[in-house]
Amino acid sequence: MALQGLVDWRGRPVNQKRHGGVKASMFIHFLIVMANIANIPMILNLVSYLHGTMHMGVKDASTTSTNFFGAICFFSFLGAFVSDSYIKRFYTMLIFAPIEIMGYMVLAFQAHFPSLHPPPCDMINRPNECAPVSGRNLSLLTLGLYLILIGEGSLRSNLYIK
Secondary structure: OEEEEEEOOOOOEEEOOOOOOHHHHHHHHHHHHHHHHHHHHHHHHHHHHHHHHOOOOHHHHHHHHHHHHHHHHHHHHHHHHHHHHOOOHHHHHHHHHHHHHHHHHHHHHHHHOHHHOOOOOOOOOOHHHOOOOOHHHHHHHHHHHHHHHHHHHHHHOOOOOO
């Protein structure tokens, strides 16, 4: 049965069983919910994670967090360009959603294993004696953040996320 008055790009009537419907909309709603479930706690906790666990100074942690969320907005232009110029919006979501998930997995991996943190110290009483994150641990942190940037920014341009 064709939808009343709707045609595809060739001018043929649209078959409701073949195009769109509940399956496609449920996938998109699932992506919106999962992106917000992952992104909102990250917005709230990134500075405290960088300062407390990774021993960055408050200024550096705040700057890193602000640059991170600003870069998400920049990468939404990249996602919009890719989806409008080369591939469809749906395929863009299928490609970039796993990239974002990989970024969260890298950060979870780093947060779970203490060997990937800087050495423990007393940040409250002796903040100047704490060694900030560096070397491979900083590279792993940056990799996770950039994977999230690319994935989240590209999804934001194709999904309606507040």
